[in-house]
Amino acid sequence: MRYQRRRVLVAHEMASPGPLLLDYGTRLGASALGLHTGVIAPGMSADFIGVSVNHPAMAGWNSNDFLDVLFFGASSEVITQTWV
Structure with missing residues (x-):
């Protein structure tokens, strides 16, 4: 099973949740914590x-x-x- 059982509740409106999850874990997650990070941009660590x-x-x-x-x-x- 390609996506195993973890994707069974995804609605048709969000047929591809990967980009949204990446955004939640980076840009939006940093914003929720009050951090000025979470994006790939000049001068930012990644x-x-x-x-x-x-x-x-x-x-x-x-x-x-x-x-x-x-x-x-x-x-x-x-x-x-990995690159840190």
Whole structure:
């Protein structure tokens, strides 16, 4: 099952929740904490990850659902590098 059972309650209006979840975990999360961060911009610190798009857990992804596949169908095994 590509998304396992964690995506069963997603409404049709939000067929791809990945971008919204990324926004909640970065820009909106930082704003809720009163922090001036959460975006990639000149002068801002950032952490990055490398993702193995050839890992079996990432099979079948496309540009429209990459974040969904990463968040709901993959494990930490797809992470190849981190930059802090």
